[in-house]
Amino acid sequence: MLFFFTLSLQAQFQINGIVKESASNQALAFATITTNNGINSITDVDGKFAVISKTPITFFTVSYIGYTKIKTDVQKNTGFYTISLTQKTDHLNEVVINPENAALSIITKTIALKDNNNPQKRLPHFAYKTYNKLIVSANPDSISGQIDSIIVRRTKKGIYYKIDSTNYKFKNTVNTRHLFQTEKISQFQFTDNTLKETILGTKMAGLKQPLYEILSFNLQSFSIYDTKYELFETKYISPIADNAPEEYHYKLLDTVTINGRNSYMVYFKNKKKSKSKGLEGVLYIDQNSYAVAKATLRIRGLLNITSNHEFEYFPEENIWFPVHKNFRIIKGKNDDDIRIFGGTIQFDGDVDDFKSRKKQPSDYIYLRSESHNFDIEKNKNTVLKNPYFAVEIEQNAFDKEESFWNSYRKDSIDIRSKKTYSELDSIALRKKIASRVRLGKKIINGYLPIGFFDMDLRKIFSYNNYEGFRLGLGGVTNERLSKNFRIEGYYAYGTKDGTFKGSIGAAVRMDKEANSWLGFAYTDDVREIASTTFSTEKKPFKIYDPRPINISTFYNYVSWKSYFETKKIPKTESIWELTHSEIEPKFDYAFLHKEKLYTAYTMTTAMVSIQWSPFSDFMQTPTDRIETEKRFPKFSFQYSQTLGRLWGNDFNFSKFDFKTEYEKKYLNGQKTSLLFQAGYALGDVPLTHLYNTSPNNITKENILKRITFGGKNSFETMFFNEFFSNKYAFFQFKHAFNRVTLFQKVKPSLVLVTRAAWGNLDHPEQHAGLDFKTLNDGFFESGIELNQIFNGLGLTTFFRYGPNQLPRFEDNIAIKLSYVLNLGF
Incomplete structure (x- = not known):
């Protein structure tokens, strides 16, 4: 059984399990898990749950509207629990659009009051800092024991295996470190309806010069109140958009307490049959203000994507302000391979005649991003510097000392993360990763770097009806020669017109x-x-x-x-x-x-x-x-x-x-x-x-x-x-x-x-x-x-x-x- 991704090495007490319906044995998504020490959690779309606590967990309850609540005592040496819920005779059926439906009534009020509850509409000014950590990794405990072996031959006596060195190395690697890791500290400022991010510090394992493309990659929307909610650079209709009731079914699951305030748990699911066509998840709606106090949004398709938003209630302003969000990607089930950050991920087929294959290392890879907001300032009028930039990187953001990071990290960095930096930095130096990244970026733009000269690939070969085959060589000097001066040019010959052509030029950087x-x-x-x-x-x-x-x-x-x-x-x-x-x-x-x-x-x-x-x-x-x-x-x-x-x-x-x-x-x-x-x-x-x-x-x-x-x-x-x-x-x-x-x-x-x-x-x-x-x-x-x-x-x-x-x-x-x-x- 796959463990939930967000297992922390700092946690002392943990329970895992799955919740099912007793009659059909089908998993129950978004059932409520409540522990004796007040921790609330929900099951994921596959009915699985994982609860982590720094204090002992002696028992937990599982509830789901329309089903009988079950209390389970935590047993010593038992880490995984299978919970079966029995449906009540007066169970609440999933509803369609109905004026009398409780969930729809709650959502209608939430939509009507969202401008009053949206910090970007309600507050003229605010500012905060964010610590973000993004990793690409695999959970060692979830990897199949046979991933490092391949079948050599089958005989009457049995099947003979041998070690696959590539897969074996992968298992050993993820046992000690992550595959990729980056951290970022940012200052966010909001004024005049403009939200600007200033990156104070950033580091990427294996790269002294971080990739700007990753820093700007939009994994999830800042606000749950956006009309179009964005996940992994794809936009979906928000479950609280003005036209959301036309797109989603809603169902009231439970009531819970968040920050001492009572909240409704409302499940939503896109009306389209295809799982990959829209969002599903749970909104926690404050019973008094009808603001979103917490949100979980998921997509199941080529990728299984989960996005969580957590808020803190500020009584003086009577507003819920975002304080934490995380984002997770794992593989879905499909017969197309996809690419994430340059790596290919293969999929088992989801069609009837597709033959399943042996598990590969990429089957276990996941991406996880986590952001914590702190030093929140509300209604403090600040003047934005260069407001026309959505993101600005400070000059010394790449050269921060370890003391800077220790002062901002939510938790102290664990051994696996430390090894990720040290080993990837060493590998990058040994395998010249920075040079290979530089090479890839140049080729995308049509240049092949050769020393201090970038050869223009467009100039090598072409054809037209006047010149015939046009053969040439050209390019421009790069930053290895000078960052403030360049020489560029080309020389070409047409086989049909029999004429040489060319250009030569130079430029100096002014700003x-x-x-x-x-x-x-x-x-x-x-x-x-x-x-x-x-x-x-x-x-x-x-x-x-x-x-x-x-x-x-x-x-x-x-x-x-x-x-x-x-x-x-x-x-x-x-x-x-x-x-x-x-x-x-x-x-x-x-x-x-x-x-x-x-x-x-x-x-x-x-x-x-x-x-x-x-x-x-x-x-x-x-x-x-x-x-x-x-x-x-x-x-x-x-x-x-x-x-x-x-x-x-x-x-x-x-x-x-x-x-x-x-x-x-x-x-x-x-x-x-x-x-x-x-x-x-x-x-x-x-x-x-x-x-x-x-x-x-x-x-x-x-x-x-x-x-x-x-x-x-x-x-x-x-x-x-x-x-x-x-x-x-x-x-x-x-x-x-x-x-x-x-x-x-x-x-x-x-x-x-x-x-x-x-x-x-x-x-x-x-x-x-x-x-x-x-x-x-x-x-x-x-x-x-x-x-x-x-x-x-x-x-x-x-x-x-x-x-x-x-x-x-x-x-x-x-x-x-x-x-x-x-x-x-």
């Missing part, structure tokens, strides 16, 4: 906290004509970008650029550039300006590009600002202006570009994405710098010959160089459904897509050499994406309709392949 850099660069390269790029946009790393394959119209640019990039303005990133370029179209084109045809021209431009994320949460680290919680909408602005006759500038024009993105993730796992983008160019603009609205179709007679790879936000039925505009608006709608299992390894993700664009071109007679149309009447396409059908490969189909629909039906259809590469990070 460490805002990550501000001042730099310059020289570039001689080619670029797709009429393409729109936002300088602040960070494109995800792709080993292979399929869209440029069929592009054949490029222009060469030789440019000298100075730039300044910064995150100084809160919740923004901005780039300011001054560029002088020599432009030469690499296709048959001439631009008519003032009765002169230009086949090459000079431009001197100033540009500012800003990305603004007003609703996102950010973390200020000692060296950078990180977006920890991405929220929408997000906005991008870009303005370019040629500078008159400076440096022999041939044309005078202005360009205004705007983009906004919005995503909504639903509680059922589906997602809707919206994208709006627009541009407006004024003045004398050559075709190379107009807008093409991102086409991605090739001019072939046969549908099958037009099959290529699809893009992310491109028109799949629009042919290259078909439309050009100096002003346009683009809209895209996507709705992604949950992946559907057709076969064991065939699990496509269905996405519905609709795109539309409108535009116009002033003075089309100025552009000679290409035949094209304008977007006055608009362009429309819709389609279906079946992504990740098998091993990341998918299939998409789009149809073109509206005023620009083509005469032949088959020419309006585009079939594309899609590919999603999972690097495992």
